[in-house]
Amino acid sequence: MAHSSTIHESLTGVFQVRRFRETVTAGRTHSDTGRGDHVTSEPVDPNPTRVGTRSRIELGVLLWQRAMEPQTGTWSLPGGRLRDDEDLDTSARRQLAEKVDVRELWHIEQLSVFSDPDRVPGLRRIASAYLGLVPLTADPRLPEDTRWHPVSALPNMSFDHGTVVHHARTRLAAKLSYTNIAFALAPAEFSMSTLREIYCAALGYEVDTTNLQRVLSRRKVITPTGDTAPPGRSGGRPAALYRFTDDEIRVTDEFAALRPPG
Numbered sequence: 001m002a003h004s005s006t007i008h009e010s011l012t013g014v015f016q017v018r019r020f021r022e023t024v025t026a027g028r029t030h031s032d033t034g035r036g037d038h039v040t041s042e043p044v045d046p047n048p049t050r051v052g053t054r055s056r057i058e059l060g061v062l063l064w065q066r067a068m069e070p071q072t073g074t075w076s077l078p079g080g081r082l083r084d085d086e087d088l089d090t091s092a093r094r095q096l097a098e099k100v101d102v103r104e105l106w107h108i109e110q111l112s113v114f115s116d117p118d119r120v121p122g123l124r125r126i127a128s129a130y131l132g133l134v135p136l137t138a139d140p141r142l143p144e145d146t147r148w149h150p151v152s153a154l155p156n157m158s159f160d161h162g163t164v165v166h167h168a169r170t171r172l173a174a175k176l177s178y179t180n181i182a183f184a185l186a187p188a189e190f191s192m193s194t195l196r197e198i199y200c201a202a203l204g205y206e207v208d209t210t211n212l213q214r215v216l217s218r219r220k221v222i223t224p225t226g227d228t229a230p231p232g233r234s235g236g237r238p239a240a241l242y243r244f245t246d247d248e249i250r251v252t253d254e255f256a257a258l259r260p261p262g
Helices: 088-100 161-178 192-203 209-218
Strands: 006-021 023-025 028-030 040-043 055-065 079-081 107-114 124-133 146-150 222-228 240-244
Touching (some): 006 107, 006 146, 055 088, 055 161, 055 192, 088 124
Antiparallel strands (some): 006 055, 006 079, 222 240
Protein backbone atom coordinates (compact mmCIF):
# COMPACT_ATOMS: atom_id res chain seq x y z
CA MET A 1 0.00 0.00 0.00
CA ALA A 2 1.43 3.36 -1.01
CA HIS A 3 1.46 6.18 1.55
CA SER A 4 1.30 9.80 0.50
CA SER A 5 2.40 11.07 3.92
CA THR A 6 3.38 9.79 7.34
CA ILE A 7 2.05 10.80 10.76
CA HIS A 8 4.31 10.44 13.80
CA GLU A 9 2.50 9.82 17.07
CA SER A 10 3.34 9.04 20.68
CA LEU A 11 1.64 6.28 22.69
CA THR A 12 2.17 5.68 26.40
CA GLY A 13 1.52 2.56 28.41
CA VAL A 14 0.78 4.07 31.81
CA PHE A 15 0.96 1.49 34.61
CA GLN A 16 -0.17 1.64 38.23
CA VAL A 17 -0.61 -1.07 40.84
CA ARG A 18 -4.33 -0.95 41.77
CA ARG A 19 -7.01 -2.90 43.56
CA PHE A 20 -9.47 -4.35 41.04
CA ARG A 21 -12.90 -5.25 42.33
CA GLU A 22 -15.29 -7.87 41.08
CA THR A 23 -18.88 -6.82 40.47
CA VAL A 24 -22.06 -8.86 40.46
CA THR A 25 -24.83 -8.36 37.91
CA ALA A 26 -28.03 -10.44 37.95
CA GLY A 27 -26.40 -13.09 40.09
CA ARG A 28 -23.30 -13.35 37.92
CA THR A 29 -19.83 -12.41 39.12
CA HIS A 30 -17.65 -10.41 36.74
CA SER A 31 -13.94 -10.41 37.42
CA ASP A 32 -13.05 -7.10 35.76
CA THR A 33 -11.71 -8.89 32.69
CA GLY A 34 -12.50 -9.29 29.03
CA ARG A 35 -14.99 -6.76 27.69
CA GLY A 36 -14.13 -4.01 30.13
CA ASP A 37 -17.80 -3.20 30.88
CA HIS A 38 -17.45 -4.13 34.56
CA VAL A 39 -13.96 -2.86 35.32
CA THR A 40 -13.79 -1.01 38.62
CA SER A 41 -10.63 -0.24 40.54
CA GLU A 42 -9.19 2.00 43.22
CA PRO A 43 -5.74 2.97 44.52
CA VAL A 44 -4.16 0.57 46.98
CA ASP A 45 -4.11 1.75 50.59
CA PRO A 46 -0.53 1.11 51.77
CA ASN A 47 -1.77 0.86 55.39
CA PRO A 48 -5.23 -0.74 55.16
CA THR A 49 -7.42 -1.06 58.22
CA ARG A 50 -9.75 -3.49 56.49
CA VAL A 51 -9.48 -5.99 53.67
CA GLY A 52 -11.93 -5.70 50.79
CA THR A 53 -13.83 -8.74 49.54
CA ARG A 54 -13.72 -10.04 45.99
CA SER A 55 -10.83 -7.81 45.05
CA ARG A 56 -7.26 -8.33 43.96
CA ILE A 57 -4.17 -6.19 43.56
CA GLU A 58 -2.79 -6.17 40.03
CA LEU A 59 -0.82 -4.06 37.61
CA GLY A 60 -3.24 -1.84 35.73
CA VAL A 61 -2.85 -0.03 32.41
CA LEU A 62 -4.71 3.15 31.49
CA LEU A 63 -6.94 2.86 28.39
CA TRP A 64 -9.59 4.97 26.69
CA GLN A 65 -12.47 3.65 24.59
CA ARG A 66 -12.77 4.78 20.99
CA ALA A 67 -16.08 6.45 20.13
CA MET A 68 -15.40 6.84 16.39
CA GLU A 69 -14.22 4.73 13.50
CA PRO A 70 -11.98 2.97 12.86
CA GLN A 71 -12.50 0.20 15.43
CA THR A 72 -15.21 1.93 17.45
CA GLY A 73 -15.58 0.51 20.95
CA THR A 74 -12.06 -0.88 21.19
CA TRP A 75 -9.62 0.32 23.85
CA SER A 76 -6.57 2.46 23.09
CA LEU A 77 -3.46 3.71 24.81
CA PRO A 78 -3.40 7.48 25.37
CA GLY A 79 -1.45 9.34 22.71
CA GLY A 80 -1.66 11.39 19.57
CA ARG A 81 0.18 13.29 16.88
CA LEU A 82 3.59 14.83 17.40
CA ARG A 83 3.43 18.60 16.93
CA ASP A 84 5.94 20.42 14.78
CA ASP A 85 7.18 22.45 17.76
CA GLU A 86 7.74 19.62 20.29
CA ASP A 87 9.99 16.65 20.86
CA LEU A 88 8.67 13.16 21.57
CA ASP A 89 9.05 13.29 25.36
CA THR A 90 7.13 16.57 25.50
CA SER A 91 4.45 15.15 23.22
CA ALA A 92 3.96 12.05 25.37
CA ARG A 93 3.53 14.10 28.56
CA ARG A 94 1.21 16.60 26.84
CA GLN A 95 -1.03 13.86 25.49
CA LEU A 96 -1.38 12.31 28.94
CA ALA A 97 -2.19 15.66 30.56
CA GLU A 98 -4.64 16.84 27.89
CA LYS A 99 -6.46 13.63 27.02
CA VAL A 100 -6.60 11.60 30.23
CA ASP A 101 -5.57 14.21 32.84
CA VAL A 102 -2.58 12.21 34.08
CA ARG A 103 0.17 14.54 35.31
CA GLU A 104 1.65 12.70 38.31
CA LEU A 105 4.13 10.48 36.50
CA TRP A 106 7.13 9.46 38.62
CA HIS A 107 8.92 7.87 35.67
CA ILE A 108 8.58 7.88 31.88
CA GLU A 109 10.92 6.44 29.25
CA GLN A 110 10.84 5.71 25.54
CA LEU A 111 10.07 2.07 24.85
CA SER A 112 10.20 1.29 21.14
CA VAL A 113 9.12 2.44 17.70
CA PHE A 114 6.25 0.70 15.90
CA SER A 115 6.45 1.30 12.17
CA ASP A 116 4.61 -1.48 10.34
CA PRO A 117 3.19 0.24 7.23
CA ASP A 118 -0.24 -1.29 7.87
CA ARG A 119 -0.44 -0.99 11.67
CA VAL A 120 -3.43 1.35 11.32
CA PRO A 121 -5.78 1.96 8.36
CA GLY A 122 -5.56 5.14 6.32
CA LEU A 123 -2.56 7.44 6.41
CA ARG A 124 0.59 5.74 7.63
CA ARG A 125 1.32 6.25 11.34
CA ILE A 126 4.64 5.62 13.06
CA ALA A 127 4.28 5.33 16.82
CA SER A 128 6.96 6.06 19.38
CA ALA A 129 5.83 4.13 22.44
CA TYR A 130 6.57 5.05 26.06
CA LEU A 131 6.42 3.39 29.45
CA GLY A 132 4.98 5.60 32.20
CA LEU A 133 4.61 4.78 35.90
CA VAL A 134 2.18 6.24 38.44
CA PRO A 135 2.74 5.79 42.21
CA LEU A 136 0.54 3.50 44.28
CA THR A 137 -1.42 6.20 46.11
CA ALA A 138 -2.14 8.54 43.17
CA ASP A 139 -5.76 8.71 41.99
CA PRO A 140 -5.98 10.83 38.83
CA ARG A 141 -9.44 12.07 37.83
CA LEU A 142 -10.13 10.31 34.56
CA PRO A 143 -12.51 11.23 31.73
CA GLU A 144 -15.65 9.10 31.45
CA ASP A 145 -14.27 7.12 28.50
CA THR A 146 -11.03 6.22 30.32
CA ARG A 147 -10.43 3.37 32.79
CA TRP A 148 -7.72 1.28 34.40
CA HIS A 149 -7.65 -2.32 33.17
CA PRO A 150 -5.64 -5.24 34.57
CA VAL A 151 -2.82 -6.13 32.19
CA SER A 152 -3.54 -9.81 32.86
CA ALA A 153 -6.87 -9.55 31.03
CA LEU A 154 -6.93 -6.75 28.48
CA PRO A 155 -10.18 -5.80 26.76
CA ASN A 156 -10.56 -5.71 22.97
CA MET A 157 -7.61 -3.51 22.02
CA SER A 158 -7.26 -1.06 19.12
CA PHE A 159 -4.79 -1.74 16.31
CA ASP A 160 -1.43 -2.92 17.76
CA HIS A 161 -1.92 -1.34 21.18
CA GLY A 162 -2.09 -4.73 22.89
CA THR A 163 1.40 -5.46 21.55
CA VAL A 164 2.62 -2.13 22.92
CA VAL A 165 1.24 -3.01 26.38
CA HIS A 166 3.04 -6.37 26.24
CA HIS A 167 6.33 -4.69 25.36
CA ALA A 168 5.89 -2.15 28.16
CA ARG A 169 5.09 -4.84 30.74
CA THR A 170 8.12 -6.86 29.64
CA ARG A 171 10.38 -3.80 29.95
CA LEU A 172 9.05 -3.03 33.43
CA ALA A 173 9.55 -6.61 34.63
CA ALA A 174 13.11 -6.67 33.33
CA LYS A 175 14.02 -3.36 34.98
CA LEU A 176 12.60 -4.47 38.31
CA SER A 177 15.45 -7.00 38.35
CA TYR A 178 18.42 -4.73 37.79
CA THR A 179 17.27 -1.18 38.64
CA ASN A 180 15.38 0.65 41.38
CA ILE A 181 12.45 1.45 39.04
CA ALA A 182 9.90 0.29 41.65
CA PHE A 183 10.34 3.70 43.33
CA ALA A 184 7.96 5.06 40.67
CA LEU A 185 5.22 2.59 41.66
CA ALA A 186 5.56 2.88 45.44
CA PRO A 187 4.34 5.48 47.95
CA ALA A 188 6.89 7.71 49.67
CA GLU A 189 6.95 5.34 52.68
CA PHE A 190 5.90 1.71 52.75
CA SER A 191 6.07 -1.53 54.68
CA MET A 192 7.79 -4.54 53.15
CA SER A 193 4.44 -6.28 52.75
CA THR A 194 3.22 -3.37 50.62
CA LEU A 195 6.42 -3.37 48.56
CA ARG A 196 6.04 -7.11 48.05
CA GLU A 197 2.51 -6.56 46.70
CA ILE A 198 3.90 -4.02 44.24
CA TYR A 199 6.59 -6.39 42.99
CA CYS A 200 4.16 -9.32 42.75
CA ALA A 201 1.67 -7.24 40.76
CA ALA A 202 4.28 -5.78 38.42
CA LEU A 203 6.08 -9.09 37.84
CA GLY A 204 2.99 -11.27 37.66
CA TYR A 205 4.22 -13.89 40.11
CA GLU A 206 4.82 -14.33 43.83
CA VAL A 207 7.90 -12.84 45.55
CA ASP A 208 9.16 -13.78 49.02
CA THR A 209 9.11 -10.80 51.37
CA THR A 210 12.23 -11.75 53.34
CA ASN A 211 14.28 -12.39 50.23
CA LEU A 212 13.08 -9.16 48.61
CA GLN A 213 14.07 -7.15 51.66
CA ARG A 214 17.49 -8.81 51.79
CA VAL A 215 18.22 -8.20 48.11
CA LEU A 216 17.05 -4.58 48.06
CA SER A 217 18.83 -3.73 51.32
CA ARG A 218 22.09 -5.26 50.08
CA ARG A 219 21.87 -3.14 46.92
CA LYS A 220 21.04 -0.04 49.02
CA VAL A 221 17.78 0.39 47.10
CA ILE A 222 15.64 0.87 50.23
CA THR A 223 16.36 2.64 53.52
CA PRO A 224 14.57 2.24 56.90
CA THR A 225 12.75 5.42 57.96
CA GLY A 226 12.78 4.56 61.66
CA ASP A 227 8.97 4.81 61.77
CA THR A 228 6.29 2.13 61.87
CA ALA A 229 2.95 1.70 60.15
CA PRO A 230 -0.32 2.17 62.06
CA PRO A 231 -1.53 -1.07 63.66
CA GLY A 232 -3.83 -3.24 61.56
CA ARG A 233 -7.08 -4.97 62.47
CA SER A 234 -5.35 -7.96 64.02
CA GLY A 235 -2.99 -5.90 66.18
CA GLY A 236 0.47 -7.35 66.62
CA ARG A 237 3.84 -5.73 66.16
CA PRO A 238 3.68 -2.61 63.92
CA ALA A 239 5.46 -3.02 60.59
CA ALA A 240 8.67 -1.07 59.97
CA LEU A 241 8.49 1.56 57.23
CA TYR A 242 11.00 2.05 54.42
CA ARG A 243 11.62 4.49 51.61
CA PHE A 244 13.53 4.26 48.35
CA THR A 245 17.06 5.60 48.70
CA ASP A 246 16.84 7.41 45.34
CA ASP A 247 13.93 8.99 43.50
CA GLU A 248 15.59 8.68 40.10
CA ILE A 249 16.24 5.48 38.20
CA ARG A 250 19.65 3.86 38.51
CA VAL A 251 21.16 0.47 37.75
CA THR A 252 21.64 -1.51 40.97
CA ASP A 253 22.98 -4.80 39.58
CA GLU A 254 23.29 -5.09 35.82
CA PHE A 255 23.48 -8.90 35.93
CA ALA A 256 20.58 -9.47 38.33
CA ALA A 257 17.38 -11.26 37.32
CA LEU A 258 14.26 -11.87 39.36
CA ARG A 259 12.65 -15.18 38.40
CA PRO A 260 9.35 -16.93 39.26
CA PRO A 261 9.51 -19.44 42.13
CA GLY A 262 10.28 -23.04 41.19
